[in-house]
Amino acid sequence: PSSARRGDDGALVLGGVGVAALAAEHGTPAYLLDERDFRDRARAYRTAFEDAFAAVGAGVDVYYAGKALLTVAVARWAHEEGLRVDTASGGELAIALRAGVPGADLGLHGNNKSDAELAAALDAGVGRVIVDSLTEIERVADLAAARGVVAPVMVRVTTGVHAGGHEYISTAHEDQKFGLSVNAGPDGGDSPAVAALLRVLERPSLRLLGVHSHIGSQILDGAGFVEAARTVLRLRAHLALRTGVLVEEVDLGGGYGIAYLPGEETLDPRAVAGDIAAAVAHACDELGTGLPRISIEPGRAIVGPAGVTLYTVGTVKPVVVTDGGQGDDAAFTRLYVSVDGGMSDNIRPALYGARYHAELVGRASDAEPVRARVVGKHCESGDIVVHDVELPGDIRAGDLLAVPATGAYGRSMASNYNQLTRPPVVAVGDGASRVLVRRETVEDLLALDLG
Ligand code: LLP
16 A cells, blocks of 8 residues: 555554554454555546546546445545445445445446345436346336336446456456347347347336446456457447437446556556547547547456555464475475465455465564465465465564555455454554454354354
8 A cells, every 4th residue: 555664663554553553453364454545546547537538528437346345434435536336236235325325326237136136226226227138128127117217227248358367357258147249149130239238228217328348357458448448339339320329328347457466567547548548539530429428447456455454473384395396396495374364355366366465564574585375274275365475584473464455355255264254444544543344253153143
């Protein structure tokens, strides 16, 4: 986070609070969230896209993708910084509403929304429901008609653009569950995307707001967004020729990548916004259509860098690897540093092979750095927090370890594996800390178990 610095004793200070004090007050593991950093990134994304599109004459809405991390305070921060909130379930919707975000500033996503979720969204007057299948179009239309309202919808399309860090988070190729393809099938005829758009136009209880495309996540090259934008704009022009309806909005989804390791670069919102705005303006010019209003849905890029997970070191075990390990021929020693959390608070290394960095943060150390691996306390060997990192050789039980860039998809994907209790989310800033979501207790776990 932008406010992190080292104090005189070598200890990390985050949001003006020392990590030792944070650990003493809140315990570990804990998700620390730098409020200033979150707000700065939210504003940076909004202004970068607003400025770039104002220069070509189009308006922009930035939705914070709540799946990355949503708490009542986080939703409020995003909204106070001028962002809307994108939700992907009834639970996320409820949190955003609890935060006081007006329904009109909310979107609802999902490939398998329940009737209850759709009804809650319509009752809250959400600004848009992003529909993901032909059957969902009928369901939303029926629910809206029964309520006597007109539901604003966007149709999620797949553009065939391959982008993103890992197959599981790449979403625009055809052989996966999201969206409706812009490509016609082998027998020709309308593409699923066109068929869906036409169907929305036929239902009087639906208002076709626009077309939505999300190509993937942790994307570090703007070219995919540009290519997807062109494809979506061609689809929009095609629909206008067919029906006379030029949809007013185009959403290009989220996916903006961040740095996880020292030396890596976070995607620059100004650069990518400029590239996308230029491509949109150029494509609309060529197609002879007016510019749409653009929306985007960044999650990771706003909350990821703002989060640090704080752990306490427990068992430290040197392991002599004589069988060459992974790809190494010579024997070597790796220091296995166990912490008081693991794959239940951060599943990303196990699920995507994600790489993180770790730092000793409670004190300074002059000890020679050694090759280390930070592991959790769960009962499987894939329970790795940081694969490969140099840590001071004198690291020992009781030390505090920080893993940066864990604000996105850490707490939001946390589990109770091995009946561990999920860590709290603690906001730091202006020399103070505040619990946003409290730590679970064993009593919480027992309360759910009816025996
Ligand atoms: N909009 C839609 C429709 C999405 O599906 C997603 C992410 C986003 C926006 C936000 O993407 P972001 O800006 O955060 O990249 N759990 C995975 C990431 C899954 C992303 C799913 N959809 C991970 O930990 O890497």
